[in-house]
Amino acid sequence: xxxxxxxxxxxxxxxxxxxxxxxxxxxxxxxxxxxxxxxxxxxxxxxxxxxxxxxxxxxxxxxxxxxxxxxxxxxxxxxxxxxxxxxxxxxxxxxxxxx
Amino acid sequence: xxxxxxxxxxxxxxxxxxxxxxxxxxxxxxxxxxxxxxxxxxxxxxxxxxxxxxxxxxxxxxxxxxxxxxxxxxxxxxxxxxxxxxxxxxxxxxxxxxxxxxxxxxxxxxxxxxxxxxxxxxxxxxxxxxxxxxxxxxxxxxxxxxxxxxxxxxx
Numbered sequence: 001x002x003x004x005x006x007x008x009x010x011x012x013x014x015x016x017x018x019x020x021x022x023x024x025x026x027x028x029x030x031x032x033x034x035x036x037x038x039x040x041x042x043x044x045x046x047x048x049x050x051x052x053x054x055x056x057x058x059x060x061x062x063x064x065x066x067x068x069x070x071x072x073x074x075x076x077x078x079x080x081x082x083x084x085x086x087x088x089x090x091x092x093x094x095x096x097x098x099x
Numbered sequence: 100x101x102x103x104x105x106x107x108x109x110x111x112x113x114x115x116x117x118x119x120x121x122x123x124x125x126x127x128x129x130x131x132x133x134x135x136x137x138x139x140x141x142x143x144x145x146x147x148x149x150x151x152x153x154x155x156x157x158x159x160x161x162x163x164x165x166x167x168x169x170x171x172x173x174x175x176x177x178x179x180x181x182x183x184x185x186x187x188x189x190x191x192x193x194x195x196x197x198x199x200x201x202x203x204x205x206x207x208x209x210x211x212x213x214x215x216x217x218x219x220x221x222x223x224x225x226x227x228x229x230x231x232x233x234x235x236x237x238x239x240x241x242x243x244x245x246x247x248x249x250x251x252x253x254x
Contacts, residue, residue, distance in 0.1 A: 015171065022174035030212070030224045031183050034170055037209045042167040059117040066114055076206035080213050083224060087214045093183040093224060 005054030012046030019043055029086045030093040033079050040075040044068075105135035151245040158242060162208050162233070169229060170209040185214065186223045186231060190240060193218040200243045205234065 015038055022035025045068065052064040112127035113119075173181055192198050198221075202213040205223055210230030215222035225231040 015167065018171045018174055022170070025174060025179060026181070028183070030214075031181060031226055033212050033224070034209055034226045035174060037207065037212065038167050038170050038174070041163050041207055041209060059114065062114045063117070066111065072207065073203070076203040076213075080202065080206050080216075083212055083214050087222070093185060 001056065002054055005050045005052075008046050008050030008053060010050075012043050012048075012050060015039065015043035015046060028093055029091060030083055033083050037075070037079060040071060040079075044071055044075075101135045104138070105131045108134055148246055148248055151242075151248070155242050155246055159204055159207070166208050166210045166230060166233060170226060173227060180227065182227050184225055184231070186225055186234065188221045188223045188234060190219060190221060192240070192243070194247075197243055197247050200246065201239055204239050204243070208233070 019035045019039030022038065023032055026032045026035055048064050048068050048071075052061050052068075055061050055064065108131035109128055112131060113124075116123055116127060173179070190198075190201060192201055198216055198218065202216050202221060205211050205221070206213045210226045211234050212224045213221055214224050223234060225234060
């Protein structure tokens with residue numbers, strides 16, 4: 001069981017690294033938000049799932065599942081609030097941050 | 100309905116506190132009841148199709164995984180082949196619950212992110228052509244309509 005947990009955590013770390021690379025490579029706030037959604041939707045998911053499996057079935061397992069549920073509800077709200085703020089303050093995609 | 104809210108809150112309390120001596124459990128029960136009593140009941144909740152809502156989760160996860168891998172490939176590609184664009188996405192949804200479910204699902208899926216929400220129309224930022232196509236095929240709407248089907252006619 002612990003190997004499955006470790007494997008899931010490594011997969012999650014891969015997505016966290018990819019998301020961070022995307023954060024550096026992508027040109028503006030809108031496309032960077034996509035890198036962020038890779039980090040949160042897949043990176044955090046696999047890392048937390050791996051931790052849950054590693055932990056085995058006890059109250060910590062349940063807590064991790066609750067955290068996962070909250071991330072899936074709240075993360076899109078935060079991403080949306082960020083890009084909406086960028087949009088309303090006049091930023092448009094494809095021009096870079098220093099248009 | 101408020102009893103259900105209280106029960107859910109209490110279950111959350113039990114999971115998070117994980118201390119089961121009488122003092123903690125009683126405080127949890129009182130606080131859950133108080134919060135459920137003070138807050139207005141959530142509209143629509145009792146008429147949701149819970150089965151469809153449950154079935155929606157693995158489907159959504161499949162979409163997230165597929166587009167997550169796609170966006171990862173874009174990011175790691177040395178040429179960075181993105182073509183970001185804002186899309187006006189018409190939808191038949193006008194009520195809050197449906198719009199929240201749709202907007203959240205779109206944002207949760209890597210490659211598309213909801214920028215503005217209004218009844219009947221979303222402004223969505225898509226990172227490339229494939230993400231745009233995924234959005235346009237309307238499968239999000241079809242699935243979410245199933246979840247809210249029972250609330251139809253309550254406008």
